Amino acid sequence: MTTVGASAADGATRHDATSLEARFQRNIDRDRRIEPRDWMPDGYRRTLVRQIAQHAHSEIIGMQPEGNWLTRAPSLRRKAILLAKVQDEAGHGMYLYAATETLGVDRGTLTQKLIDRAQKYSSIFNYPTLTFADVGTIGWLVDGAAICNQVPLCRSSYGPYARAMVRICKEESFHQRQGFELLLTMMAGTAEQRAMVQESVDRFWWPSLMMFGPPDDASPNTAQSLRWGIKRDTNDEVRQKFIDMTVPQAEVLGVTLPDPELRWNERRGHYDFGAIDWDEFTRVVGGDGPCNTQRLATRRRAHDEGAWVREAASAWAAKHAERAR
Ligand code: FAQ
Numbered sequence: 001m002t003t004v005g006a007s008a009a010d011g012a013t014r015h016d017a018t019s020l021e022a023r024f025q026r027n028i029d030r031d032r033r034i035e036p037r038d039w040m041p042d043g044y045r046r047t048l049v050r051q052i053a054q055h056a057h058s059e060i061i062g063m064q065p066e067g068n069w070l071t072r073a074p075s076l077r078r079k080a081i082l083l084a085k086v087q088d089e090a091g092h093g094m095y096l097y098a099a100t101e102t103l104g105v106d107r108g109t110l111t112q113k114l115i116d117r118a119q120k121y122s123s124i125f126n127y128p129t130l131t132f133a134d135v136g137t138i139g140w141l142v143d144g145a146a147i148c149n150q151v152p153l154c155r156s157s158y159g160p161y162a163r164a165m166v167r168i169c170k171e172e173s174f175h176q177r178q179g180f181e182l183l184l185t186m187m188a189g190t191a192e193q194r195a196m197v198q199e200s201v202d203r204f205w206w207p208s209l210m211m212f213g214p215p216d217d218a219s220p221n222t223a224q225s226l227r228w229g230i231k232r233d234t235n236d237e238v239r240q241k242f243i244d245m246t247v248p249q250a251e252v253l254g255v256t257l258p259d260p261e262l263r264w265n266e267r268r269g270h271y272d273f274g275a276i277d278w279d280e281f282t283r284v285v286g287g288d289g290p291c292n293t294q295r296l297a298t299r300r301r302a303h304d305e306g307a308w309v310r311e312a313a314s315a316w317a318a319k320h321a322e323r324a325r
Contacts, residue, residue, distance in 0.1 A: 028229045033159040036102040044228050047221065048158050049105050050119070051230065056096035057114045057121035059089045061295050065129040066138055074132060081178050082135060088171045095164040102160045108310075115300050123281060124211050126289030133186060133193075133200035139179015140253075141201070141208040141246070147172045148242040149212060157229030180249065187254050194254075201250075202258045209273075210281045212239040218278075243271050 020039050027034065034040055063086050070086065073079035097107040113119040124142055129135065150169050156162040186193040213219055213235040225231040233241075243262075250257050261274035283289065 025227075028157050028227075031229075033162065034157050035159045043224070044230070045103050047225060047228065047230055048161065049100055049103050051221075051225070052096050052100050052103075052161055053105070053110045053113070054120050054122070056093045056100065056110065057119060058125060059093035059096065061114075061121045061299060062125045062142075063089045064295055064298055065125055065127070065291075066135055068129045069132055069135050072132070073135075078132075078135075078182070085139070085175050085178065088175065092168045092171070095168065096161075099158075099160040099164050111303060115296065115303060117287065117296070120285065121295075122211055123284040123289065124207050125295060126284050126291045127203065127207050128291055130203075131196050131200060133183070133196040134204070136179045136182035136186065136197065137200040137204045139175050139177075140183055140249070141179075141204050142211070143172050143175040143179060144246060144249075145208050145211045145242050147176055148245065149238050152232035152238070155229075155232055161230075180253070183253055183255075197253075198255050201255045205258050206276065206280075207284075209239055209243070209276055210284075212236075212242070214278065214281070215276075240270055243273055247271050 021041055024034070024038075024040060024044075027038075034044075066082060067086050070079065070082055073082055097110060100110060101107065110119065114121065124145075129138070147169060150165050150172065153165045154162055154169060156165065183197050186197050213222075216222060216234045216236045219235050222231060222234050226234070247257065247262065247264075259274045261272060263272055264270075265272045284292070287293075
């Protein structure tokens with residue numbers, strides 16, 4: 001029978017793998033948090049690294065679509081808000097990479113995997129931002145979707161991830177409101193501005209619904225992630241919650257969501273909606289979206305241009321270590 005070294009923290013020396021796993025699952029079932037020095041199955045660690053890294057990469061790549069409008073914001077106020085939001089996204093990426101470091105994987109390794117296309121980032125950031133209304137739509141729909149998906153993750157079983165999510169969600173909430181407020185302002189403007197908002201919502205609605213991942217019956221990871229308490233809801237449950245929350249907001253804004261099948265279902269107590277184009281999702285995740293090549297090329301260039309900073313920081317650290325010795 002396989003034996004596994006247990007963490008020094010709980011004082012044990014060696015345990016039977018099955019009993020360790022049973023105890024781990026019992027802790028999850030009792031809603032206890034798993035911390036970095038606790039024993040965990042390899043699959044749990046791998047799943048966390050995959051999901052958290054994908055999330056971190058999404059935040060970092062996700063700076064690009066809105067960053068596109070930083071130099072062309074229509075007023076100083078809009079520019080200051082947008083700058084703050086894009087900087088928040090960099091911060092979210094850093095908290096999340098820090099959470100993966102508690103699982104034994106460093107940021108440099110993960111960044112290399114992103115650049116080598118060995119890890120994913122959210123499909124939504126492969127769509128272009130063609131007008132300034134897209135800044136508002138990303139805040140309203142993309143951050144709105146991110147909040148629906150991430151609030152349950154504040155109760156994720158892995159402590160460092162759950163704690164990072166608490167702070168991220170607070171900031172995402174500000175992001176969502178600034179997007180809604182920007183769109184509301186444009187909707188009170190000229191006919192041209194209103195048309196710009198509608199056109200932007202038409203482009204972003206369906207890709208926003210794809211952010212929640214494939215339908216439950218085509219999601220290979222959901223069942224195990226629920227058992228491990230990494231995820232708290234299924235992809236379809238969170239997608240439905242987002243739709244139910246967003247339809248009344250669209251009414252307040254005065255925009256039409258581009259789905260003729262969207263209507264309230266009294267019996268289900270939810271909105272029904274039309275079919276999502278999962279072929280498009282597969283294409284975009286597979287690298288063939290409108291901006292995949294551009295997003296990765298920009299990330300790769302930024303990484304290359306930052307090489308001297310990493311070298312200087314390492315040289316500085318080595319010098320200080322030498323002096324300390
Ligand atoms: N895009 O079995 P599942 C943000 C992949 S942050 C690309 O259902 P899982 C903030 C999935 O990785 C947005 N790939 O997977 C912001 C898996 O592939 P793998 C990011 C996707 O993990 C706002 C495969 O498909 N948020 O927006 C996508 O159980 C504005 C099968 O899927 C997070 O990452 C997708 N949309 O559930 C920033 C939140 N969906 O790895 C800037 C945390 C699925 O097996 C501006 N993550 N895949 O090869 C999660 O909650 C989960 O990972 C899901 C996917 C729900 C995204």
